[in-house]
Amino acid sequence: MTRCRLCGSATLASVVDLGATPPCESFLAADQLDRPEPAYPLHLRVCTDCWLAQIPPLITPEETFTEYAYFSSYSTSWVEHARTFVADAVRRVGLGPDAFVVEVASNDGYLLKHVVDRGIRCLGIEPSENVGAAARDAGVPTLTEFLSPDTGAAVRDEHGPANLVVANNVYAHIPDVVGFTRGLRALVADDGWVSIEVQHLLTLIEENQYDTIYHEHFQYYTVASAIRALASGGLALVDVELLPTHGGSVRLWARPAEVAGEPARRVADVLDREKAAGLQELSGYAEFSARVAKVRRDLLKFLIEAAERGETVVGYGAPGKGNTLLNHCGIRPDLLAYTVDRNPYKHGRFTPGTRIPILPPERIAADKPDYVLVLPWNLRAELVEQLSYVHDWGGRLVFPIPELSVVEVASREVTA
Template identity: 90%
Template sequence: MTRCRLCGSTALESVVDLGATPPCESFLAAEQLDAPEPAYPLHLRVCTDCWLAQLPPLITPEETFSEYAYFSSYSSSWVEHARVFVADAAARLGLGADSFVVEVASNDGYLLRHVVDRGVRCLGVEPSVNVGAAAREAGVPTLTAFLSPETGAAVRAEHGPADLVVANNVYAHIPDVIGFTKGLRALVADDGWVSIEVQHLLTLIEENQYDTIYHEHFQYYTVASAIRALASGGLALVDVELLPTHGGSLRLWARPEEAAGEPSRRVADVLAREKAAGLQELSGYTEFSARVAKVRRDLLRFLVDAAEEGKTVVGYGAPGKGNTLLNHCGIRPDLLPYTVDRNPYKHGRYTPGTRIPILPPDRIAADRPDYVLVLPWNLRAELAEQLAYVHEWGGRLVFPIPELSIVEVER
């Protein structure tokens, strides 16, 4: 990478280098195990002019999202998060039968189904053919497309301007951040609202959440860098909420510049927190790499010790973040013989790079392992409840992030 994708600067400094890994959602079928597997550098850098943290665009969104392995509806807590958001947004914005809501990267309709239930006209814009088809089967109108200024203009011409445009967990997934932002502006009414949820770089660094660094995340935002990104497409930040999702996320409320007005006090408060953490100078980034290395050493030490003691450790979940962790730590089936996942799409497949088999969740109860390594640690409360049954045989849960934690569960 030679230039920042947002401001064009060449002043890019290293934050953490995780080596080379395959794309995190490129799960392998059994017949692919003897074939070559491409791996790409995973090196996070920050622009010291606009402070956007970013990866080089080594893979394209088309390679990742045309056929996608992630279905949002398999997380009950995430569906509930979406339901609460829709209820709150409807109250905040006065959404009703005459309103129009568009969600970009709408996945399998996990959020818009709540909009449909309210009788509000809506449309999903989802690039992945397979998950978009699942949304349509669930009764959620869905266009299969990537958002661009042209796509946004076409949707607006056919359906009218949107009172609310939702873009949850997608603003990090596009290398053309300026074009995507212009697409959001093309969709939204001149007096409308845009709501974006994206992981907060502040908590990523403070909580050692380095496993959320992977190739389909092209950039990582602070409020300061998000303000600049939004402005590149004619949007202005009006309000911000700090959310616990994904270990710590931002909900950015933006409007077209001409309708925005003054930002809320919460915007100033979060900007002050980011500045106090050193995220607008290099000092805030310099120790992150050393703390990442400690997570790796601690997890490997635990797995090696467990193996030498004759203890069994299996995984729970096969999320994209888990594949960053497994590859960075060099964990193979000798230390983690399998992981399980609720998503049947992944059953019978193997994790990219590390080739760990993915099985249905009932395998854990059948095998009664000593430890269950929870890879989607961001769903800790939900999964601790789901996995409470491991207490029956004295099993324990292991969470690797922000630091190694071994937990006894009770029913």
């Protein structure tokens, strides 16, 4: 990478180098285990002019999203998050029976199904053929396409402008930030609203959430850098909400610049927090690499000592972030026998790079392991409840992020 993909600056500073890993969603079938597996550098840098954190675009969205292993509906808390968002957005934007809602990267229809239930016209734009098909099967109109300015204009010509455009957990997934933002502007009505949810770089740095750095996440936003990104497509930020999702996200409410007006006070408040954390100067990033290294050492020490004691450790979940963690730490089946996942698509497959088997969740109760390493740590509250049954045989849960935490599951959490 020689230049910032947002502002074109050549002044990019290293934040953390995680070595080389395979794409995090490239789960392997059994017949692929003896084949070569490509790995790409995973090196986060920050632009010292616009302060957009980014990795080089070494893979294309087409390689990752044409056939995608992530189905949003398998997370109970995420479906509830979407339901609540739709209810709030209907009130905020004033969506009536004649409104039109578009979601970009609509996955399996987990969010738009709540719009459909309200009788509001909607359309999903989802590039992955398999999850888009699942959305259509669920009754959610879905176009299989990547968003570009041309796609946005074509949808607007066919369906009319959207009163609300939703782009949750996709703004980090596109290497062409400017083109994607112009696509959002093409979709939205001249007096409409755009809602974007994306992980907050502030919490990523503060909470050691380095496992959310992976190849399909091309950039990592502060509110300050998001304002510049939105402006590149003719949108202006009018409000921001801090969310607990994915360990700490921001919801950006934007409108066409011509009608945006003055932003809400919350925008200035979050900008002040980011500035106080040093995220608009290199000092704010200086210690991150050392803290990442400590996460790796602590987790490996725990797994090695458990193995030496003859204790069994298995995983729960096979999220993309888990594969960054497993590969960075060099964890193999000798330290983590297998992991489980609720998504049947992943059953019988193996994690990229580390080749750890992925099994159905029922395997944990059958095997009664001593420890369960929870890879989607951002769903901690949900999973502590779901996995409470491990207490029946004295099992414990292990959370690796933001620091190693061993939890004895009972009627409430008790950190050992």
